[in-house]
Amino acid sequence: MTNSFLYSDTPLRWANALSRLAVWAGGALTIASVLLISFDVLARKFLGFNTGAADELSSYAFAISTSWALAFATLQRANIRVDVLYQLLPVRLSALLDWLSLVSLGVFMGFLTWYASDVVISSWTQHSASNTTLGTPLWIPQGLWCLGLLWMCVVLALMLVRASTALVTGNTSAIKELCGMRSAQEEADEEAAAGERLVQAERNEEAR
């Protein structure tokens, strides 16, 4: 998908690149969890021992990878929204709702991140550690988790600046490109295209 407006804008372009890196890092953590958990299950069954840490570590990996993926998902307009009224509205009004969506996400994420950082700080000052054999100092996973939330806030702020200028100048198509709702149609088209691509790849493989 080419997105000329978004990509001509340097801060947002960097935000996009960094968010993608964060997603890959999160994906790597998830695959590491897969390997660790699988090893644990197999070792427990066949070798009679386990690391005893797979649950805990993969739970941290889960928290970190999801918070690190939030910005990417938002930049890809993957937020789930209900379009019953939205689709009936004239473009300018629906662009206003797109802007409002960013604002509401910003408010919620702001609160969440603020109090999440409280959690990290109190873990740090109280030297809280997990109640397991690992005894992980909790500020480490919580801090990394909070970092993802913070990055989401930064990206939202950048998007909001862009969207607000576009709103003031009446550039509705810019708003749509940045944060418009992906219609069910658009969503379905992409799913369908993905399905076709996969089966085509299978056919090419067989033809060889």
Place this chain on the structure above:
Amino acid sequence: MIATTLILLLVLIGLSLPVAAALGVLGLTLDPLFSMLPLSRAIGELSWSSNNEFLLVSIPLFVMLGEVLLRAGFAERMYGAMSLWLSWLPGGLMHANIGASTLFAATSGSSVATAATVGTVALPQIKRYGYNEPLFLGSLAAGGTLGILIPPSINLVIYGVLTNSSVPKLYLAGILPGFAMAALFILTVIIACLIKPAWGGQKIHASWGARMHSLVHLAPPLAIFLLVVGSIYAGIATPTEAAALGVLGALLLAAWFRRLSWNMLRESIEGTMRSTAMIMLIVIAANFLNFVMSATGITSALTNSISGLGLSPGWMLLVVVIFYLVLGCFMETLSMMITTIPIVAPIMIGLGYDPIWLGIVIIILVEAALITPPVGLNLFVVQSLRKAGSMNDVIIGALPFVAAMFFMLLLLALMPDLALWLPRIFA
């Protein structure tokens, strides 16, 4: 209090705010309105604990399992094998659509991906064998919905977390209704094609030799199903651990079919993380909202006023069915589940319904939501694959299968054991 809450919720959702933001902002607004204590401060601790829950780790793993299997390269051969075995029935390849969807569902937790993959393979055959187009399209859209009923299922994990019920039990409970539903879909096609033989297209003949030979192509999905579901019931693994084993198995399969590459991994990871992040943001926001609602007494007020209506369990079930049918027309299914189950489930369980049974009933209602207009994502997927023709064809074609779903609900209401028998004998 209840009226304010509901009106605020409707306004926020109606404004098309992201569901997560709408729920979060509602929580933040209700707190100063109805509470003496500042509840919002708890959001940090609450979110950390829900984002750090081992059972929920299964969500990205099951999403990833589906993403990898989709790219593992056996969809077309599996469909071919299914068509050899099932296409002698009146309705021909439409049964292969349902059979392939069923088998795909047994390895994937997603309905949309199931419909997209099977649909791509199947659609060119409509013209070739002269099938009735709407019914053929409907069998694809409906077959796809089996993805969330037959384990593994992401939606059942979410239900389990929201209601504190055992996910292994829910998975066991989904198996019989899942296969029964597939059988009902097949029966629907047979009945339709007996009434109108022209709908069934030309006969396709297959030799027993070819059939036997094709069995090998059914092995990969069956192996993954046995690995994931089998390891849970052999007592070797918890649902999350089984999901991890499944992903490992899927990666090995992809490597076996020479499909494992950096590009493929990158695509799978991006798809997985995007869906997981959005699901978890809604889970976190809903978790916070539920906390605020129960701390301010809104939840119990709501539950009391609904129970106060004095409806009998049977009528209440009917109300719930209609509620989900209507809501399902407008709301995306996962956010619909996350927002409504914390209210609906306690009421129904209070009336004496079994939480496991209720979970299966709600999943079937969610499946119906996937193929009822105007917002039925599976309908859109199938329509998008065929690229031409009217959307109405798909909608009309899906209707007989919606009827089959309601017949299934009736069966479940009359014979709860359809869902509860397997969990009981394994207990």
